[in-house]
Amino acid sequence: MEDREDRVGxxxxxxxxxNDSSFMNFYGDLDAAMSLADVxxxxxxxxxxxxxxxxxxxxxxxDSEAFEAESQVFDLGRWEDVL
Incomplete structure (x- = not known):
């Protein structure tokens, strides 16, 4: 693992x-001294x-519900597949 420690930035x-706990586990395997602030x-x-x-x-x-309702009125959902 030592060769990987220098490659992961x-x-x-x-x-x-x-993701904080996932990365604590990931970086902990690389360097046990790494703190949460370092991660x-x-x-x-x-x-x-x-x-x-x-x-x-x-x-x-x-008010995200109002935006979603407005999107449905103008059928903006059809652009999701294009974008």
Whole structure:
């Protein structure tokens, strides 16, 4: 495992809190002295996921149900397959 320790720098993932425990286990196998702060410093959020969260917050605000209802009225769901 020592040869892998120097090769793994950053892991890209979504923002799920369960990833902290997964990465603690993963990095713990590589370096047992690594703390939770070290693991979080090596974790990078997926740009597409962050952009999606931003866009939903911008479009929906705090009322995502209203946005979903509006999407159904204008049949915006049909574009999901294209995008």
């Amino acid at each position: 950053t892991v890209i993932s979504d923002n799920a809190s369960s 979080r410093a090596r974790r990078m959020g997926c740009y597409g996921h962050i952009l999606n969260l931003f866009a939903r917050a911008f479009l929906c605000g705090e």
